[in-house]
Amino acid sequence: MKLILSTENTGTESQDQVIELAIIDADTAQTLFNQRFKPSVFIKDQAASMHGITLGALANLRTWADYHDHILEIIKSAESIMTYNSDFDFRLMRQTAEAFDRVWPQLVPSCRDLGAAYADIAQIEFSEYYGTWKWQKLEVACRQQGIDVSDLKTHNALDDCRATQRLYKKLQAAFDAYWKPFVKPQSTSTKYLEFKENIEEISQLFSQSVPINHIHQKLTQAGKITMSYTHFTKFFKDYTESYVFLTKPDLKPGPKSANDRENEFKANKHEIIVLLNKGYSKAQIHRMLKAEGKWSTSYANFTEVCRQHNLKKYHKFNR
Template identity: 35%
Template structure:
């Protein structure tokens, strides 16, 4: 009986996408976002980077760059000086601003009615959850089990964090391979925009609304690439 490998067929090679196909798949993800009228891009500024830190500014734009939300939020503790040094937001700026629980219903409505993407979605949604914990204690508890909000959160947010993270999607385009991690390294939003020639001269870095606008422009610019412009994808380990 003749075996397939006796006639020179490599079954594994037949089943694997080519580098060009892999590059096109990366581009298609951005093209899908860029052409979806339901798209919304979210960004936040926070009191810090670690667990327990809170959201103090929320920016969200739609697929056409129109503002859906541009809101500062007063946290339950003072903004650390090191955080203010980055985004320029101080306690004085937040006087008279609503607390997170007072803006939550509007934000939650937007999250449910749009296809939301974020540059580093894991970070933003962890800080949103921390803000809920601080201003709506027990939001996740219902009578004898999880609250309706927690069930809705668990049905929506993990998929946004997984499928809507622009930073993760852009990593192969950035193309800096890490042999240690076996994957491409993440790029900062500013670096990614510079690589794609995105004009951000009219935007302020570390402004939630402007960072959302920059992310939308990055999505649109990346969607215009071709596989020929990303010759390293599918060949990263050869470098």
Template identity: 30%
Template sequence: MYPLANPKVIQRARQILAYEPIFIDTETTGFSPQDVVIEVGVVDLHGATLYETLIKPPIPIPEDAIAIHGIREEMVAESPEWEEAWDELQPLLAGRYIGAYNADFDLRLLKQTHSRHGLVWPLDDRQFFCVMKLYAAFYGQISPRGNSYRFHKLEAAGAACGIPLPNSHRAIDDAKLTAALFNHIDNYPA
């Protein structure tokens, strides 16, 4: 029966909690090495919005990306470019423990966007932790290959935990759902 509620995962979540983490999500132009961030949302541990912005990308937004998040060219036309958004975002992230659902992806796209604009990435990758991996170990379902825990989509993880927040594929909503999922793990009776 799931979740298995792995006590080591609950303990790890409680250790992370001591650092008062924040949670980030991004929406992007795609998944490739050429793609960039076009929306960032950051919330605190309780889901309160700390930062939210659309970002005007240096490349067109492909239709397949629009089909996922609904962000169109006209929505970002008057938005800040990455450098301006980063000037506001960096002080918020500096020195903080940062959770993301599929942190490897968000971190890669943040760094990619930074590099695309000729900027040096200033954050330590160890500031980021992956709520998707934490949830997979908490839930305890073995992957079909049998060599790791099965990853779950954010929406499915939220639904399995009875979290009534939507997964709209918009950055702020997904950051709020990620924070709520982390809190669910942290508050689970050990």
């Protein structure tokens, strides 16, 4: 099953939390989950002005912790997950889970950023400065494609899911072709089912920094999988590719000021775009730059500065 999800949050920073989450079936638009949560932090004024959700309205609701297991059950059942801004949504979900002492999985089904894909597919406006096609707001993208969303509210998690689903269905052939390298095998595949049945153990071993070949060897010796190492690495890539956080984000303080962060970005911008073009995720690029001493700030700050400069996966230097 392909899923679409959307969130509304207390803000956009590293301590902010999800206060509304909706998940629907990408093919049928059936609502699978739609819930608001009471956060443990304040809702920032700017966020409240957009979605209109107040702490008072959430005061008597349960927290993320009460729904955590159910949310993961839905997510793990998916073949793939689409969001209109996957880096942001998945970062906020991880932050929220950890704020309530819940474990966010190291591996989740491939998550695809429909907003970034639409920018490359529609090619509405190209920025020579940033070297990429302009990211379009969801409501703008729907209007550009003649999709009626007059019955939907903006900045409402469920309605944003529905708008995203309408956009996906309108351009499904183009989106599926765009994501073709990351399309997972049919769920009836014996090898795929073997991998999925052992995903919890694979995730745990991976989080302990066990090499992939050792994970494959361990599961093979235990009689839990029969697939070759080649097939195993392919399934592993499918689960870890595109916008999935493989390690806990480093939330330690970064540079002393926004100017310091901006200077780091400018110094490494070309390398970041090259790596994005090669298919590396932002999480992978962040780890590489930190390992080389080229980046000192947290992963949350890294994704934020990329967002500010409209840098997403699959960039073009020239038109």
